[in-house]
Amino acid sequence: MTRIDTAELTELATGALHAAGLSETDAARVADVLVLADLFGIHTHGVSRIPQYLDRVLVGGIDIDAAVTTERVAPGLARVDGANGLGPLVGSHALDAALTCARDTGIGAAFARHSNHFGPVMPYLYQAARQGFAAVIASNATTTIAPWGGRDARLGNNPLGWGMPRPGGDPVLLDVAMSVVARAKIRAAAKAGESIPDTWATDGTGAPTTDPHAALEGFLQPVGAHKGYGLALMVDMFAGLLSGAGYLTRVSSWNENPDRPQDLGHVFILVDTTRLMPPDVLSGRVDDFTGVLHDTPPADPRRPVQVPGERELANLHRRQREGIDLADDDLRALREVAARR
């Protein structure tokens, strides 16, 4: 591990993306999203993705020269065409488009198509909240979940985020996907030779399994059975179907076809909270709301009740002061890419 300052990491990431062909402005947009992910502690979706993204550029799966375009189809609605550009670039443009709409009409949305993996949802939620906007932001993804009662992966583990600003303080930020666990957790169990709870995944026939190897041949299980299935599905209907992007099995798999455009879709819905109440009133209500939850007697006295995003925001504040610890391999790979310029 090496500790690196936020500004230095942002400069390094921007440099790597610029070296690969993005304009300075676009490189900075993408770097901002990914560095925020690292600040939150979501390293699997942070700057370590840059070499992976650029590998896909090299094989023609992502277009580094993509010109993302925005069409305002109604005062409150924008359609964004990602033109197969880097996902966080498309996401960043879609966020801006939704902000413009929401500033004008109180609520605004951007629907993005022809996109790629756009990183975690939390950085976008945070950027919206910092400007006073409550948000619902979601994306579809490569298929890893079987529909409830089915035995074929036809649904993505689609991330769904909700954010609420607290003017003058930390927002509340929820970023969840509908599987019980991520595939990475099953891979870790397989590596460690451990069994897994039978609620995590099915084998290839759709039957629940405790064998991580069988699970990796099968499908992730959604939380709450038909409930998680339904939520993942509706996210795809908004982010994929309604945006004009691919959806379900019409989304191309990054792993299986890295050289093909994925045609992922995203949706950004933003509400200008200042139209509903003054910032200090909102802030007071969020304080009261989170206070009621924090004051709940805990089941385990050593583990007080938390609200969504609290741990990630504590990470962010600490790392903004002290720097970010990154795996040496990830940092080295990033420096190599940056040196290519």
Next chain:
Amino acid sequence: MTRIDTAELTELATGALHAAGLSETDAARVADVLVLADLFGIHTHGVSRIPQYLDRVLVGGIDIDAAVTTERVAPGLARVDGANGLGPLVGSHALDAALTCARDTGIGAAFARHSNHFGPVMPYLYQAARQGFAAVIASNATTTIAPWGGRDARLGNNPLGWGMPRPGGDPVLLDVAMSVVARAKIRAAAKAGESIPDTWATDGTGAPTTDPHAALEGFLQPVGAHKGYGLALMVDMFAGLLSGAGYLTRVSSWNENPDRPQDLGHVFILVDTTRLMPPDVLSGRVDDFTGVLHDTPPADPRRPVQVPGERELANLHRRQREGIDLADDDLRALREVAARR
């Protein structure tokens, strides 16, 4: 059970509500929502609720003379003050307000406060979808869930709905709450002397239990642990906190204090799909989307994969043709109320 025609049930429900003091127009609004619930087969939230609602009117908990008001705070945003009226009346006005906004700006939202139990979400989703609008609709509720890691009921089992129209065909409608099961299922197990899975609820100390009696003293468990907790919480932040209504423990309990206003809140977010694609294109994409899911090889060959709302819409079509079977007690109670005029 008695079979009754949809038109006759609507007339009976409208009559009962009008006899209780609602105007003909308002009575018809409320009846439409509740009869739709019965058509879908959601009888626990259908016309059987009318005598219960009116009991609360008698003890001063709901104001039958409430004048629901709507304030357009931005081109795409409305605030609705329910004035402690019947929940479905407030819900119906909020839906109309959101529709008006969405027609003007492509996306619109209504935030409602000072409301009461507004029935199930599915009727509103259906009414929006029939007019071509995709929807996210949610409400908060009396507290029955403990925050994840806590041992006190401080969060409602807040319903969250998503709807997608299919012009010329059946929409896709999801209406879910974040508990693993409803309390009614635990009460049924207690009555039958059966144990329950330890994933359904905790006892009063916050520990998982298989004893339904202990569970009824405890709290419902959210689906997916922190995920269901987070989603229920964010629904309350939008429906309660941002609407200006009560939230969490600030919502008054119907059961414990039937004579007090609950101050529930709702949120209606609607997207005019015609701004994004022509109706026939949308319809074709929804057909393709649901086709991919229906074609999934089922884990159990006798149980094909379904999409959300499918069962309820099949109920609706059958009952619109053949009539609705209602429990005799419910029908008798409704006729008694209607005869009071």
